[in-house]
Amino acid sequence: QVQLQESVPGLAKPLQTLALTCTVTGDSITTVNNHWNWIRQSPGKGLEWLGVITYDGGTYYSQSLKRRTFISRDTSKNQFSLQLRSVTPEETAGNCCARSDELRIGVPPRKESHWGKGTKVTVSS
DSSP: OOEEEEEOOSEEOTTOOEEEEEEEESSOTTSTTOEEEEEEEOTTSOEEEEEEEETTSOEEEOTTTTTTEEEEEETTTTEEEEEEOSOOGGGOEEEEEEEESSOOSSSOOOTTSEEOOOEEEEEOO
16 A cells, blocks of 8 residues: 655744655555655645646646746655745745656645645745
């Protein structure tokens, strides 16, 4: 059974770079047609798709965040990661990784996809 586990710092300061890692077990991040997403949800807001890395290493980013976002992977550790530069307090959010079996640009994976439990990051000085 596939499981995704986020490693997320609980606190970040404004203008810092936020680094998130998702460790996958029960599946390989190189399995054909599996795609690996990052999503967040700020208090009082809906789900926001941040970006995706495909099974073959392609990356796609949210239009509004692409200048500050970088997604990478480590196939030897079966992990994928997101870096978000220059974070602001308004970006305090629960961050989650998820697997999708279809490439959906700009929208979160379907609810029936495999999701991590999510971890909150607070951006505050």
